[in-house]
Amino acid sequence: MSTAPDLSALAGALPGPFPHLHVASAYSLRYGTAFPADLVRRAAEHGADMLALTDRDGLYGAIKHVAACHEAGIGPIVGADLALAGGDREDRVVVLARSDGWPRLCRLVTAAHHVGERGEPRVTPELVGEHSSGLFVLLGPGSDVGRAVALRRDQEARALLDRWRAVAGDAVVIELVDRYGPREASNATRMLALAEAAGVPAVLTNAVRFLDPADHRIGHVLDSARHLLPLHSRHLERSTSHAYLKTGAEMALVARRICGGDAERMARLFAVTRRIARRCVLDPLEVLALRADPPRLHLPEVGCDPVPLLRSRCADGLRERGLERSKQARRRLAEELDVIERKGLSGYFVAVAGITDMIRGMGVRCAIRGSGAGSLVVYLLRIGEVNPLEHGLLMERFLAESRVGLPDIDIDVESARRLDCYRAIRDRYGEAQVACVSMMETYRARSAIRDVGMALGLPPHEVDVIAKAFPHIRARQIRAALSDLPELRQSGLGDRVLETAFRLAERLDGLPRHIALHPCGVLVGNAGLRDRTPVERSLLGFPMSQFDKDDVEEAGLLKLDVLGVRMQSALAYAVAEIERVDGERVDLDAIPHDDAATYEMIREARTIGCFQIESPGQRELVAKLEPRTLHDLIVDISLFRPGPVNSDMVTPYLETRHGWRPPRYPHPSLRPVLEETGGVVVFHEQVLRIIDVMTGKGLSEAERVRRGLSDPESRARMREWFFANLRPEYTREEAEEVWRVLDAFGAFGFCKAHAAAFALPTYQSAWLKRHHTAAFLAGVLTHEPGMYPPRVIVDEARRCGVAVLPLDVNRSDRTWRVERVPPAAGYGAAPPGGRAPLARPGYGLRVPLSAVKGISDAEIDRILAGRPYTSLADFWERARPSRPVAERIVEVGGFDALHGLRPGEPRWRPGRLTRRDLIAQVGALERASSGVAETQLAMGFTERVPPGELPEMTEAEAVEAELEILGLDVSRHVIAFYDELLDELGVTRARDLLRCRNGAEILVAGVKVATQTPAVRSGQRVIFTTLEDSTGPVDLTFFESVQGRCAATVFGSWLLAARGVVRRTGARAVSVRALDCWNLADLDRARREGGIEAARAMIRAPRPAASGGVGGRPIAYPNGYRLSPYADVGPAPGLTRPPRRMWHASGGSSGPTVRPGA
């Protein structure tokens, strides 16, 4: 045995640095663990001059790899590791794009996805052969050839290799890998011999999966997650601990093992590897088209020269919008067209306008969102309905000379029609020129715990419970959260046995987990689109780019964001219901924007269901801000953001608005810019104008500076620029003062164009709620656009004076429908709250069939087709529902009207037909129709139901069934069953809160309807919880100081009682700062078991001082803004649905009974 030579001497004797040609990054889903940038950095540290990325099944990481290589000065090589079709083993080959082969690689990957099942691309030698002019194909140990060699089937190996050479010619390369697994070295030696005998070039790779050797354990977890099998050596790659990015010297050792110490062979192996690598280095600017100068944009074809076309369309637009004579509009248009044409984007605007016209032509509501609303061209082309001149919006925020990126036009369409819009776009431009943008779903705490739990073989239901206990935090925060959050500290999850699972789960943090359709991005290109991006099929069958939104921009592909917005669907639904029921046609885009009644309703914070302004925080803000105009709504929406709230822009604005203090301007010359917001910088547009006023350098430059403010690194440069370009009339001190304001607020301000675009549907939704309450709420219930569960909206309907009508097989439709009812019909017609009803009298909302748990679309179709029904038996025979669905419909009263049942009402007497009788009949009907001989009964028999055989359901049972089956309490509010308890405890009702003095300590109670942990000024995690007690919402705030004792109860209860201090937040707004809380069901149990004193004792009982609140260091921002690591993430779902058995906790009790007259 020879002694090991000096490694560096060995590497030094080789012809240049070793290039890794087979490297999987984290974008090899559930396989790799290293991100492209980290691999490139490591390769650069090793002195590499070239590096490949060959992810499994796609080019998901390719753009990021090329960008990282470009920045590191390394030659980028891109390929893909693809599975071979046929056979039960998974054979794989690696294809590398040659220097001019990027389009071929894109097309091969697309073709591979087209051949295989969705998510399982496959290639054949023939398919690879078709693209081989631009590629190399590496046949390694995982290929069909490699497997034959490992099995010592030399004849077969040779035949397979010949087959590859027949279809792919000199693209064929043998790949040698030895990662120190059993027999790997000797197999590689045989592969080398095969290559030499056949005259095929052989390269050395390390089939890299990891950055560091220790990462292989994460690799094992990923293997297990990929195969959906618990960890077992049978399913794992054997030699993964050497599958890391080795240095050239380490690779030289590998080469020596394979070449048996033959120095000449080693040198040849390295030389061939380098030669192949050199022929694959891509021109980075070919891939990163946006970085080329000028950018190589990939624009849709519009059929003719787009420049004059756009000009004439805009001229038409000026006339149609009545702006022909406006000098301001003409000047603005000329400026905008100038920028658009210089950037070569005319065709993009023409194409987008064509798409929005087409969408509106389909009868789909369509609105613009985002900075695009600041462009006059967008308004003139009718892409958007916001006139930028009217609101002082700037185009530069959207499209400026100084902006390198591409403009984003974002379109909101009805969520229920979004896919129709995609189909229409695809049909217009053709499948080959359109693709949706994708996005990588990455591991977060819950998904990481699920996959690790599975790998370790923990019981699935336990894994589910553990995962759901965590808020939507990053995986790497898991163990910190366990000690920081009081609700987790009390959960017993800190157990030692879970320690390993959590440690591993943290390591999965941020790794891509699966690819998904981006919610809105659509690429519209030309015939060359598929030369620039690989495309696979999405779950819904749409072509989907493998690039995410950043990558498509880098690749120079223009995208249009078509976002499905549920509120747009809700609005469209409401408008259709108004026409159906009242015969009135409402044109939402034409309603006046100054309706006093609408603003009055908003000021009263009766905004549940409205777009953007329904959350507890927003209800508080609108009550304080008291909007009277659309502009007020624009300001309101802009202020309700983490940045403004944290930088405390809200208080000075409100003080000035209400005249409590005069507006303060950083400099008198800025008055015209800041007057609209009382001297407070709220909008990005104001930041631009301030910089323009003080430097005179124009808005485009100002936009460049504004973007620089968000990045701590560039902020110093922007400051320098600002002071260097300051106009002489400003003193240093004045400029310092202004810069301080810009620095603090600039990065957090809000784009006014975006807020203006949002204010429109906000106003439209409020207007509909005010004037067509029932139809609007039907839309909200049907499309669920907001944050509240349906039962909250149903309750809001009652408070507004809209009757809620029970399920009825002969009247309920597929979705929520408005019905005309006699005034004061149905529960809720007389609102229990203190406020006047909003709605015109005589309207009701009918519970739909789709609300029934477990009902299928086909069942709904049959039920609707067969109406009307004359009896349950008739229904059973003709609608053919499943037995559980039929029983559920009976249980929640779907046959009450048909059979004249009145459960729980005084008119029901023993001896009359009951719901329970009908449920028994469903059983009989099923036995009869199942055709079993001995139970075959004539239909006539099952028609006859002996009435009163079984007792009727109580009110409590009826409501319990409604909650269980419909998720709604229809016949009565669930809190009604606790009225006695609440009165005895002296609980204050929501409707009486306004009468409480500020600082009073009160008890409140209700159903928990929303829990949020938004970012707040103090850097705390504050829990905002909304209770609903049938008279209105109660907004509770739990600060960190009380969370030690309260958090677990808040998250873990559905019915909650709380003690707190009244905070008056506006003329008509109140919230409660909680001091303590209890599960209302526990208090109720105590009362039933030990009388009211027992419940009172629970409330009075001294509780542990609020020790150990919420831990975790707030993230501090340079401007003093602090954010709790647990704020602004979705909280743990906790208990958001009623527990299955609400009132049966104490054995045999039939639950609380309703007081007479309750």
Place this chain on the structure above:
Amino acid sequence: MSRLYGDPIEVWTRDGSPVRFVWRDRRYTVRQVLEHWVVAREWWKTSDADPGERRFWRVVASPGGETGTYELRYDTSTDRWLLLRAWD
């Protein structure tokens, strides 16, 4: 024919590779390494922070005149060597 043993042995190494070992009171000199491979431990079955790996060598060695083939295993977590197998 090979026989399984699993006997603890004492091994001298150079650059991590075995060069001499003592098995059943006889000293063996390694003449040639036929094969060397590494297997990661089933780490999920242990609670050790570093379960380590097992390194295998198949060597030709001679305790004097005659030579034989032997399989040696080194466990990095226990720092122990075993003689696993011997071929006649």
